[in-house]
Amino acid sequence: xSAGATDxxxxxxGRDAVGVKLVSHFATVEQQKHAAxxxxxxxxxxxxxxxxxxxxxxxxxxxxxxEAVQAAARHLKFWIGATNTVVLIGSSLTMSGAIQLSRLGWxxxxxxxxxxxxxxxxxxxxxxxxxxxxxxxxxxxPFLSDRPYELKDxxxxxxxxxxxxxxxxxxxxxxxxxxTILLVMTWQASRPGFxxxxxxxIEIFGLYWHFIDLIWILAxxxxxVLNR
Amino acid sequence: MTSGTITDGPALRDPHTxxxxxxxxxxxxxAEHTLRSWFFTTDHKxxxxxxxxxxxAFFVIGAVTAxxxxxxxxxxxxxxxxxxTYNKLFTIHGVVMVWFFLIPSIPATFGNFLIPLMIGAxxxxxxxxxxxxxxxxxxxxxxxxxxxxxxxxxTGWTFYTPLSTAFSNTWVVPALIxxxxxxxxxxxxxxNFVVTIHTMRAPGMTWFRLPxxxxxxxxxxxxxxxxxxxxxxxxxxxxxxxxxxxxVFDPAYGGDPVLFxxxxxxxxxxxxxxxxxxxxxxxxxxVPAFAQKKLFGYKFVAYAAIGLASVTFFVWGHxxxxxxxxxxxxxxxxxxxxxxxxPSAVKVYNWTATIHKGSLKLDTxxxxxxxxxxxxxxxxxxxxxxxxxxxxxxxxxxxxxVAHFHYIMVGGTVLAFLGGLxxxxxxxxxxMYIEAWGRISAFLIFIGFNVTFFPQFIxxxxxxxxxxxxxxxxxxxxxxxxxxxxxxxxxxYIFPMVYLVYSIWFGKxxxxxxxxxxGFEWTVASPPPAHNFVTEPVAPKVPYDYPIQAKETGRxxx
Ligand code: HEM
Ligand SMILES: [Cu+2]
Numbered sequence: 001x002s003a004g005a006t007d008x009x010x011x012x013x014g015r016d017a018v019g020v021k022l023v024s025h026f027a028t029v030e031q032q033k034h035a036a037x038x039x040x041x042x043x044x045x046x047x048x049x050x051x052x053x054x055x056x057x058x059x060x061x062x063x064x065x066x067e068a069v070q071a072a073a074r075h076l077k078f079w080i081g082a083t084n085t086v087v088l089i090g091s092s093l094t095m096s097g098a099i100q101l102s103r104l105g106w107x108x109x110x111x112x113x114x115x116x117x118x119x120x121x122x123x124x125x126x127x128x129x130x131x132x133x134x135x136x137x138x139x140x141x142p143f144l145s146d147r148p149y150e151l152k153d154x155x156x157x158x159x160x161x162x163x164x165x166x167x168x169x170x171x172x173x174x175x176x177x178x179x180t181i182l183l184v185m186t187w188q189a190s191r192p193g194f195x196x197x198x199x200x201x202i203e204i205f206g207l208y209w210h211f212i213d214l215i216w217i218l219a220x221x222x223x224x225v226l227n228r
Numbered sequence: 229m230t231s232g233t234i235t236d237g238p239a240l241r242d243p244h245t246x247x248x249x250x251x252x253x254x255x256x257x258x259a260e261h262t263l264r265s266w267f268f269t270t271d272h273k274x275x276x277x278x279x280x281x282x283x284x285a286f287f288v289i290g291a292v293t294a295x296x297x298x299x300x301x302x303x304x305x306x307x308x309x310x311x312x313t314y315n316k317l318f319t320i321h322g323v324v325m326v327w328f329f330l331i332p333s334i335p336a337t338f339g340n341f342l343i344p345l346m347i348g349a350x351x352x353x354x355x356x357x358x359x360x361x362x363x364x365x366x367x368x369x370x371x372x373x374x375x376x377x378x379x380x381x382x383t384g385w386t387f388y389t390p391l392s393t394a395f396s397n398t399w400v401v402p403a404l405i406x407x408x409x410x411x412x413x414x415x416x417x418x419x420n421f422v423v424t425i426h427t428m429r430a431p432g433m434t435w436f437r438l439p440x441x442x443x444x445x446x447x448x449x450x451x452x453x454x455x456x457x458x459x460x461x462x463x464x465x466x467x468x469x470x471x472x473x474x475x476v477f478d479p480a481y482g483g484d485p486v487l488f489x490x491x492x493x494x495x496x497x498x499x500x501x502x503x504x505x506x507x508x509x510x511x512x513x514x515v516p517a518f519a520q521k522k523l524f525g526y527k528f529v530a531y532a533a534i535g536l537a538s539v540t541f542f543v544w545g546h547x548x549x550x551x552x553x554x555x556x557x558x559x560x561x562x563x564x565x566x567x568x569x570x571p572s573a574v575k576v577y578n579w580t581a582t583i584h585k586g587s588l589k590l591d592t593x594x595x596x597x598x599x600x601x602x603x604x605x606x607x608x609x610x611x612x613x614x615x616x617x618x619x620x621x622x623x624x625x626x627x628x629x630v631a632h633f634h635y636i637m638v639g640g641t642v643l644a645f646l647g648g649l650x651x652x653x654x655x656x657x658x659x660m661y662i663e664a665w666g667r668i669s670a671f672l673i674f675i676g677f678n679v680t681f682f683p684q685f686i687x688x689x690x691x692x693x694x695x696x697x698x699x700x701x702x703x704x705x706x707x708x709x710x711x712x713x714x715x716x717x718x719x720x721y722i723f724p725m726v727y728l729v730y731s732i733w734f735g736k737x738x739x740x741x742x743x744x745x746x747g748f749e750w751t752v753a754s755p756p757p758a759h760n761f762v763t764e765p766v767a768p769k770v771p772y773d774y775p776i777q778a779k780e781t782g783r784x785x786x
Contacts, residue, residue, distance in 0.1 A: 034426075053458050
């Protein structure tokens with residue numbers, strides 16, 4: 001087979017060819033794409049379990065100690081959490097736009113959508129940072145001995161707040177990784193010819209981005225909203 | 229892709245004529261020679277060898293510390309080492325053996341080497357990821373090793389809270405970071421296997437024509453994917469608590485110490501099947517080959533692998549019978565634990581039925597396989613004792629448990645590993661080892677193992693607790709017996725290291741299929757060509773298509 005074989009090369013006004021370069025240990029491009037998609041799904045499955053442990057613990061805690069957990073959850077900044085939910089859903093939309101344009105072979109629009117996605121992701125992190133700062137002001141960080149915790153006589157509320165910090169910072173870490181990969185890919189994709197060789201990278205990355213969004217959509221009700 | 233490097237490596241040809249060109253052409257060992265070509269290889273076969281070298285080194289470290297633990301236990305008054313040293317020694321032993329030897333052992337070496345060959349693929353789905361996972365493994369393992377050697381850790385391999393978070397003054401955090409990193413390597417390996425088995429099978433290689441080895445690795449990979457992230461979270465929380473006081477386990481911070489045990493065993497019990505299932509896969513290849521009979525009940529053996537992988541997620545509570553868990557939970561976990569015995573027994577019955585009336589040939593791999601079956605049965609039956617609530621009260625945290633898990637983990641994994649090593653050694657290296665030496669090693673290990681660990685069942689039953697090195701003098705005789713056994717075992721381990729290495733330079737050249745075995749891996753040259761297959765292989769109608777006697781060669785199997 002010739003190197004750089006592509007499938008479905010489309011040519012047209014303002015458009016780039018779209019395709020995937022066959023790597024030598026695969027027999028067909030279909031097989032290669034299938035493997036990549038399945039690989040990402042498998043990865044997301046393990047990531048989901050990573051968060052599931054934390055969320056489950058938080059839920060069980062809510063069931064066993066409802067008052068203490070509610071007292072702590074009321075201190076969480078509901079509006080920041082809600083705004084952030086909207087921001088992330090918006091970023092999933094722009095990412096879908098980028099994927100759609102990559103399929104059509106419109107690299108310039110695609111790059112713009114990708115930059116917008118990264119910007120929304122960054123906005124999320126900034127808001128989250130501000131929220132942490134407000135928590136700090138309100139003595140809501142049980143692990144800081146120089147700022148005694150507000151609800152220090154209630155162990156379950158401390159446990160809940162600790163779980164909140166671990167879960168949200170783990171999510172933030174995923175988001176930071178996502179933004180970094182996204183920016184590197186945007187830079188690569190802004191050079192001509194990218195779509196004809198690696199269109200599926202955009203698709204695969206899109207799965208990951210939607211997943212980060214999904215985790216937040218699970219985290220928000222579990223931590224902020226339930227029996228508020 | 230049919231370019232210069234592989235034109236002279238015949239792939240599909242009569243399996244019984246030795247290839248005169250082995251070692252001259254482009255087999256994967258000789259395709260390239262530089263150090264770079266090894267450390268940056270993406271060939272699954274070479275990566276398997278990188279793993280083989282690393283886990284052998286870790287095994288030696290684990291074995292030496294085991295020897296020192298046994299040395300300390302020869303005298304009852306604990307005069308050989310200080311308490312502190314003793315605690316650190318058994319921790320090194322446990323940490324290294326479990327995290328850096330047993331868990332990666334068979335999947336990372338034979339799994340990597342054989343899965344693509346067995347399903348007729350040119351490589352794993354993600355070759356670069358495969359190489360990356362070796363680097364991740366080495367980074368984590370060396371990191372932990374440095375911390376347990378330079379600073380020492382005394383929590384045991386289980387890192388139980390609150391000892392590990394609040395009381396231990398040792399290098400717990402660096403050790404944990406290393407173990408966490410190693411977890412990612414497991415996840416990546418599992419992911420690669422799952423995707424490969426799904427997408428890369430040769431035409432005609434349907435799910436029910438896959439070798440059982442592939443089935444068990446599929447099940448194992450699912451455990452890697454589903455269980456490892458939970459231990460990752462548990463260890464991350466432990467690190468957060470110890471390093472930043474983000475308390476989740478320590479009651480002083482509002483935490484719950486039992487939570488750690490739940491998260492830990494939710495991983496670590498399935499991890500037992502990460503260790504045992506691949507071993508079952510190896511045995512399921514060896515037994516039909518040396519009985520020259522179809523594997524009895526192929527489908528049941530395949531389903532049993534998936535069954536084991538599923539049930540194993542629901543029994544973690546049997547590690548917590550005596551920690552105040554509710555009686556209802558204990559009864560439920562006890563019953564579920566008994567259920568694990570069913571698919572395990574299915575496998576044992578199928579192997580026995582395969583051997584029955586087969587034309588048995590007792591070469592080294594088969595001796596290891598028979599040893600495996602014996603030890604696994606004893607380990608499994610004592611597991612039922614432990615899952616029985618009343619008996620558990622009596623033997624919990626005693627040497628009975630130590631004996632039980634060594635029968636399962638060493639009997640189950642190490643014997644299968646050695647059996648597999650002897651079985652596929654000709655394929656991997658292209659050389660034969662000296663058969664008589666192989667048989668001697670198998671006998672030594674079987675005898676040494678039983679002399680070492682059987683007395684520990686009695687010790688535990690009589691009440692000797694684990695992790696103590698001062699004990700009542702009346703236990704001394706059995707302890708000396710156990711330590712004496714461990715020296716026999718050590719000799720048994722050293723033997724293969726010598727004669728296998730010797731065979732690399734001085735052994736006879738191996739034919740493509742020295743055992744008259746079935747499976748794609750035996751249709752390619754020994755050692756295989758760099759790209760595995762020149763023409764696409766075609767799957768046989770049934771797996772394990774054995775005749776009672778190899779008609780092609782007329783070779784007699786008495
Ligand atoms: C593949 C081989 C082996 C593996 C995977 C293995 C694994 C383990 C593990 C996980 C522990 C528990 C440590 C703890 O309780 O924290 C342990 C304990 C022990 N192992 Fe091994 N072991 C192996 C071989 C050996 C050998 C060959 C010997 C003896 C010659 C041995 C002797 C012991 C002893 C005496 C203990 C008890 C330590 C204690 O609780 O005081 N092990 N082993
Ligand atoms: Cu268990």
